[in-house]
């Protein structure tokens with residue numbers, strides 16, 4: 001069971017800011033910006049490259065939801081970034097798909 005599944009089942013605490021039947025959003029424990037949230041599907045998908053056609057609706061839900069959270073939390077006007085890390089070079093550490101939502105400062109491009 002991954003760390004994020006333990007957060008879903010409340011075995012590990014997290015600062016949860018949004019939840020519905022399909023996904024959970026909580027604060028990253030090591031924030032890289034003033035706002036750093038993680039949005040995860042409750043049905044585990046290891047990483048985006050392993051998503052299947054049957055995950056299409058869930059993936060769409062995650063993208064719509066991350067935008068709604070950004071809007072509701074007030075990050076839309078200043079701007080924000082959504083990131084998915086995949087595999088070693090992508091910097092993936094937890095093998096449970098997660099969208100990083102970063103906001104609250106000017107983010108650099110290209111990323112390091």
Ligand code: AMP
Nearest residue numbers: 003014027028029030085091092093094
């Ligand atoms: P990634 O490197 O894309 O796999 O992202 C994993 C993220 O999970 C990192 O930004 C970590 O800081 C974050 N993280 C690890 N453990 C926890 C935890 N217990 N609660 C919240 N975020 C965590």
